[in-house]
Amino acid sequence: MFRSVLVRSSSSAKQSLLRRNFSSSSVPERKVAILGAAGGIGQPLALLMKLNPLVSSLSLYDIANTPGVAADVGHINTRSHVVGYMGDENLAKALEGADLVIIPAGVPRKPGMTRDDLFNINAGIVKNLCSAIAKYCPHALVNMISNPVNSTVPIAAEIFKKAGMYDEKKLFGVTTLDVVRAKTFYAGKANVPVAEVNVPVIGGHAGVTILPLFSQATPQANLSSDVLTALTKRTQDGGTEVVEAKAGKGSATLSMAYAGALFADACLKGLNGVPDVVECSYVQSTITELPFFASKVRLGKNGVEEVLDLGPLSDFEKEGLEALKPELKSSIEKGVKFAHQ
Numbered sequence: 524m525f526r527s528v529l530v531r532s533s534s535s536a537k538q539s540l541l542r543r544n545f546s547s548s549s550v551p552e553r554k555v556a557i558l559g560a561a562g563g564i565g566q567p568l569a570l571l572m573k574l575n576p577l578v579s580s581l582s583l584y585d586i587a588n589t590p591g592v593a594a595d596v597g598h599i600n601t602r603s604h605v606v607g608y609m610g611d612e613n614l615a616k617a618l619e620g621a622d623l624v625i626i627p628a629g630v631p632r633k634p635g636m637t638r639d640d641l642f643n644i645n646a647g648i649v650k651n652l653c654s655a656i657a658k659y660c661p662h663a664l665v666n667m668i669s670n671p672v673n674s675t676v677p678i679a680a681e682i683f684k685k686a687g688m689y690d691e692k693k694l695f696g697v698t699t700l701d702v703v704r705a706k707t708f709y710a711g712k713a714n715v716p717v718a719e720v721n722v723p724v725i726g727g728h729a730g731v732t733i734l735p736l737f738s739q740a741t742p743q744a745n746l747s748s749d750v751l752t753a754l755t756k757r758t759q760d761g762g763t764e765v766v767e768a769k770a771g772k773g774s775a776t777l778s779m780a781y782a783g784a785l786f787a788d789a790c791l792k793g794l795n796g797v798p799d800v801v802e803c804s805y806v807q808s809t810i811t812e813l814p815f816f817a818s819k820v821r822l823g824k825n826g827v828e829e830v831l832d833l834g835p836l837s838d839f840e841k842e843g844l845e846a847l848k849p850e851l852k853s854s855i856e857k858g859v860k861f862a863h864q
């Protein structure tokens with residue numbers, strides 16, 4: 524019985540009342556689709572996006588269990604209209620009209636695995652979902668969470684190119700969790716209020732390809748090189764720290780949902796014309812010789828408005844930058860090759 528449109532958040536009369544109320548406000552209508560919405564990240568991310576007043580329509584898609592998630596989240600008395608969709612045959616409806624698609628679909632790591640060990644399963648999932656995006660919402664921004672992000676973003680780009688709709692300004696690998704972690708760990712060591720901390724994180728999203736730039740952290744603190752080395756390593760290993768603590772029950776979900784919601788909110792603000800929205804993200808880039816690279820990005824009405832320069836790096840960070848390039852290059856090439864098989 525759940526093979527077609529599944530759960531509506533409230534009666535159609537109530538919905539049209541809501542639409543009337545909001546159409547008179549200056550907040551544009553925005554449809555956000557989450558693919559993998561019933562998963563460990565998908566559920567709390569659905570909750571956080573339901574709380575975001577910039578969202579008018581929330582589309583929750585998964586291969587299983589979306590009826591319950593949509594019914595549950597849909598009862599929350601916030602702006603958006605929630606619809607759950609399940610199964611391949613409903614993917615088109617889930618995507619049609621989406622302004623932003625967030626993809627946390629795929630398997631997570633277990634202890635002892637690298638993110639690249641997820642490639643064989645997740646690459647195929649991402650390929651299929653991106654083919655559908657190309658068909659049903661080619662103008663949407665895409666926030667890729669599924670790992671290995673260093674490869675899944677290039678896969679998405681190639682699928683979009685094949686479909687003739689690739690716009691490099693609209694494809695983002697979500698690396699916000701690295702920034703969230705760098706801020707938390709830095710605030711602890713620098714003994715400054717975490718809410719005031721900013722730390723850019725560049726490169727990619729796996730091990731040494733994650734490079735926090737503590738030399739650019741604000742507020743600056745006089746930390747020793749040993750402390751900075753340890754902070755860098757902890758940021759690079761943050762995902763593994765969670766995978767090990769969860770002992771076989773998956774990877775970061777709650778902090779990732781928070782990070783995913785932050786990044787999605789920034790994308791929506793950019794789409795809505797809010798000026799000076801800057802976040803780190805893994806995007807098509809020319810600031811290094813690598814075709815995809817995470818750095819600070821200014822978001823605007825069409826997605827990426829500007830990929831910002833790296834700024835001055837310490838000698839330690841310069842070494843880290845050179846050290847990450849071979850792994851990132853090979854992950855990108857692996858993704859590109861897969862998309863053409």
Ligand SMILES: NC(=O)c1ccc[n+]([C@@H]2O[C@H](COP(=O)([O-])OP(=O)(O)OC[C@H]3O[C@@H](n4cnc5c(N)ncnc54)[C@H](O)[C@@H]3O)[C@@H](O)[C@H]2O)c1
Nearest residue numbers: 559561562563564585586628629630631668669670700779
């Ligand atoms: N970018 C990051 O910083 C970051 C952080 C944490 C996790 N991740 C990655 O996010 C992914 C999801 O992690 P999780 O903990 O939510 O996993 P999970 O297993 O709890 O949830 C994944 C969900 O995807 C769904 N799914 C599988 N195939 C699908 C398809 N074809 N279409 C739609 N949905 C599909 C599953 O049914 C499941 O509900 C993993 O690849 C993980 O490594 C990335």
Ligand SMILES: O=C(O)C[C@H](O)C(=O)O
Nearest residue numbers: 632670761762763774775
């Ligand atoms: O570490 C993982 O496998 C999940 C995610 O990429 C993370 O950084 O937490």
